[in-house]
Amino acid sequence: MDFTRRDTLALGAGAAAMALLPLRAVAQADPNAEVVGAPDEFLAGADAGAGDLTLTAPEIAENGNTVPISVDAPGAVEVRVYALGNPTPGVATFRFGPLAGSQAASTRIRLAGTQDVQAIAKMADGSYQTAMKTVKVTIGGCGG
Amino acid sequence: MAASAMLGTSGFGNWARLAAQQSLTQDQLLQFDTFGNVSLIHVTDIHAQLMPIYFREPSVNIGVGGNRGAVPHVTGSDFRKLYGIEDGSRSHYALSSGDFSALAQAYGKVGGMDRVATVVNAIRADRPDALLLDGGDTWHGSYTCYQTEGQDMVNVMNGLKPDAMTFHWEFTLGTERVQELVEGLPFAALGQNIFDAEWDEPLPDLFPPYKFFERGGVKIAVIGQAFPYMPIANPGWMFPEFSFGIRDENMQAMVDEVRAQGAELVVCLSHNGFDVDKKMASKVTGIDVILTGHTHDALPEPVLVGETILIASGSNGKFVSRVDLDVRDGRMMGFRHKLIPIFSDVIAPDPQMASLIQEQRAPYKADLEEVIGQTDSLLYRRGNFNGTWDDLICDALLSEREADIAMSPGVRWGPSLIPGDDITREDIWNVTSMTYGKAYRSEMTGEFIKVILEDVADNIFNPDPYYQQGGDMVRIGGMGYRCDVTKPQGERISNMTLLSTGEAIDPAKTYMVAGWASVNEGTEGPQIWDVVESHIRKQGTVTVQPRDNVEVVGA
Numbered sequence: 001m002d003f004t005r006r007d008t009l010a011l012g013a014g015a016a017a018m019a020l021l022p023l024r025a026v027a028q029a030d031p032n033a034e035v036v037g038a039p040d041e042f043l044a045g046a047d048a049g050a051g052d053l054t055l056t057a058p059e060i061a062e063n064g065n066t067v068p069i070s071v072d073a074p075g076a077v078e079v080r081v082y083a084l085g086n087p088t089p090g091v092a093t094f095r096f097g098p099l100a101g102s103q104a105a106s107t108r109i110r111l112a113g114t115q116d117v118q119a120i121a122k123m124a125d126g127s128y129q130t131a132m133k134t135v136k137v138t139i140g141g142c143g144g
Numbered sequence: 145m146a147a148s149a150m151l152g153t154s155g156f157g158n159w160a161r162l163a164a165q166q167s168l169t170q171d172q173l174l175q176f177d178t179f180g181n182v183s184l185i186h187v188t189d190i191h192a193q194l195m196p197i198y199f200r201e202p203s204v205n206i207g208v209g210g211n212r213g214a215v216p217h218v219t220g221s222d223f224r225k226l227y228g229i230e231d232g233s234r235s236h237y238a239l240s241s242g243d244f245s246a247l248a249q250a251y252g253k254v255g256g257m258d259r260v261a262t263v264v265n266a267i268r269a270d271r272p273d274a275l276l277l278d279g280g281d282t283w284h285g286s287y288t289c290y291q292t293e294g295q296d297m298v299n300v301m302n303g304l305k306p307d308a309m310t311f312h313w314e315f316t317l318g319t320e321r322v323q324e325l326v327e328g329l330p331f332a333a334l335g336q337n338i339f340d341a342e343w344d345e346p347l348p349d350l351f352p353p354y355k356f357f358e359r360g361g362v363k364i365a366v367i368g369q370a371f372p373y374m375p376i377a378n379p380g381w382m383f384p385e386f387s388f389g390i391r392d393e394n395m396q397a398m399v400d401e402v403r404a405q406g407a408e409l410v411v412c413l414s415h416n417g418f419d420v421d422k423k424m425a426s427k428v429t430g431i432d433v434i435l436t437g438h439t440h441d442a443l444p445e446p447v448l449v450g451e452t453i454l455i456a457s458g459s460n461g462k463f464v465s466r467v468d469l470d471v472r473d474g475r476m477m478g479f480r481h482k483l484i485p486i487f488s489d490v491i492a493p494d495p496q497m498a499s500l501i502q503e504q505r506a507p508y509k510a511d512l513e514e515v516i517g518q519t520d521s522l523l524y525r526r527g528n529f530n531g532t533w534d535d536l537i538c539d540a541l542l543s544e545r546e547a548d549i550a551m552s553p554g555v556r557w558g559p560s561l562i563p564g565d566d567i568t569r570e571d572i573w574n575v576t577s578m579t580y581g582k583a584y585r586s587e588m589t590g591e592f593i594k595v596i597l598e599d600v601a602d603n604i605f606n607p608d609p610y611y612q613q614g615g616d617m618v619r620i621g622g623m624g625y626r627c628d629v630t631k632p633q634g635e636r637i638s639n640m641t642l643l644s645t646g647e648a649i650d651p652a653k654t655y656m657v658a659g660w661a662s663v664n665e666g667t668e669g670p671q672i673w674d675v676v677e678s679h680i681r682k683q684g685t686v687t688v689q690p691r692d693n694v695e696v697v698g699a
Contacts, residue, residue, distance in 0.1 A: 058389045059610040062375040068344045106344075114633075136611050138376060139599050
């Protein structure tokens with residue numbers, strides 16, 4: 001509870017380096033990893049059901065230009081994140097190698113407006129899981 | 145604990161009956177058979193109202209989705225029918241709308257922190273180790289609170305000695321001031337959902353998620369839940385270091401954490417708003433009591449969601465809730481609850497608190513008491529759409545700022561005035577005071593005005609409570625419209641009409657709009673209280689009849 005990520009970074013601890021490892025592995029393994037594509041391309045005809053995959057995102061974005069999201073996908077080898085209402089829906093690919101301590105990642109994404117954000121995880125056995133969350137982007141200003 | 149096995153009573157009927165005989169005494173009002181081994185005292189959304197006031201409850205409070213027709217979305221005679229309240233009784237006056245001006249004259253003002261102190265002291269006399277919990281929106285809402293940047297309320301609340309607090313409008317004092325005040329608090333400042341914005345991480349030093357208390361031999365964990373949508377509903381640029389959100393997954397983690405540490409009773413001190421708390425109670429397991437806040441609802445009985453009881457204690461110092469709990473073998477076995485209305489003429493002021501309050505007000509006495517005008521009409525705010533105070537503020541904006549259309553924020557704070565009352569400077573500040581009160585004047589297209597109305601309407605009428613921000617519809621002057629609350633965003637608002645000409649609002653045309661409480665940095669214009677004061681001074685006596693420029697469909 002008292003140990004924050006800032007402390008971790010300040011310490012330059014091994015844990016932080018470990019968390020970054022899988023991402024670096026992606027870049028090395030697949031030079032085209034930045035092309036996330038669309039959900040249908042990733043699924044390639046397979047079905048995705050609910051599972052242990054969790055997608056955490058705010059219900060209402062505090063700032064649509066930088067919305068913190070995180071995915072936790074125990075047993076996944078790859079997770080892709082899509083902002084379904086953006087002009088280019090694919091926003092992130094996370095691949096987890098066998099050395100990854102956990103299959104979790106977080107980032108910030110830009111949302112063009114209120115829309116569904118979808119995460120799809122490819123599991124080690126080749127099956128897929130999905131999680132969806134609506135994130136509202138509002139002009140705000142009248143709460144009281 | 146099976147909910148059905150839980151023993152629960154509400155002491156509400158008692159004072160209601162006595163009240164009908166017009167013979168209510170302080171002892172009768174506070175009568176409570178001490179129960180179990182733990183007492184919670186809840187105050188919330190005081191909005192810096194130190195003195196007795198009038199406060200009219202809403203007549204329009206529409207529930208949508210699963211909350212259609214459910215409390216607190218029941219008003220007026222329907223509310224009285226639901227709780228068996230006699231028309232014209234004290235309970236009618238305190239808890240529901242209808243015949244307000246006449247009943248206000250009969251039963252007098254409500255609130256006053258010196259009366260609240262008397263009630264808190266009386267409960268502590270019964271149960272010396274009762275926990276006093278403040279749900280926030282305490283350091284905002286009055287002339288003296290604005291001038292002292294919240295210091296008057298901090299001084300008064302310190303005199304009341306709460307055990308913990310959570311937050312909303314406090315943050316509009318700005319990061320530096322909030323931090324300064326919070327660091328000096330002699331009690332816990334809790335918020336499991338107050339995070340560092342840059343790193344999206346908790347801030348356990350400044351705002352711990354929870355605090356343990358040992359009371360009546362029971363290990364109690366109080367978890368704080370600040371208002372989730374602070375940087376959206378209020379100006380985020382004033383406190384850019386902080387991030388909020390509901391974060392119910394973190395709430396569950398905190399509940400699990402305190403249970404693992406041996407908590408026998410888990411209390412959530414929340415500023416979520418009632419419907420959000422209701423949903424949270426259905427998703428997060430292990431919370432025994434949610435002390436709700438933000439939406440200013442006063443309910444004479446707890447609402448049960450699964451095994452969690454929800455307590456709604458009103459606003460503006462009008463009510464104090466007492467909740468006695470029987471906690472045995474690490475489980476909540478039963479409760480006894482009473483929503484105590486602070487009838488200012490029935491409850492004697494606590495002399496110590498009265499003098500502490502006078503001390504805060506003394507330097508500003510002349511400014512506070514200056515009479516600006518009179519009112520012929522009931523002036524109130526609460527309700528999903530315009531109240532008469534809002535209409536008066538919109539009139540001031542239209543005439544003083546030479547605009548076609550006026551917009552006033554749909555906040556739920558602001559006491560009422562009854563016909564024949566003087567309007568003092570203090571009264572004007574009670575309904576306008578804030579740290580971003582500049583009255584802007586800006587050109588907007590008809591299309592953009594609709595976008596604003598649709599956006600705000602979705603913050604109230606989205607069927608999923610997690611997407612609601614609390615608050616009410618933006619108040620409009622100079623324009624009429626129709627709102628269908630059952631439609632999705634983008635389709636709720638229609639028939640927008642410019643009242644001065646009777647013409648339909650043209651999406652492509654530009655209109656001059658005057659408003660206040662913009663969340664944008666760098667907003668320019670005179671302070672709204674000066675605009676309203678100038679308008680009322682010119683009127684002398686104001687008359688504001690209820691208006692019908694908003695047509696509501698699907699309620």
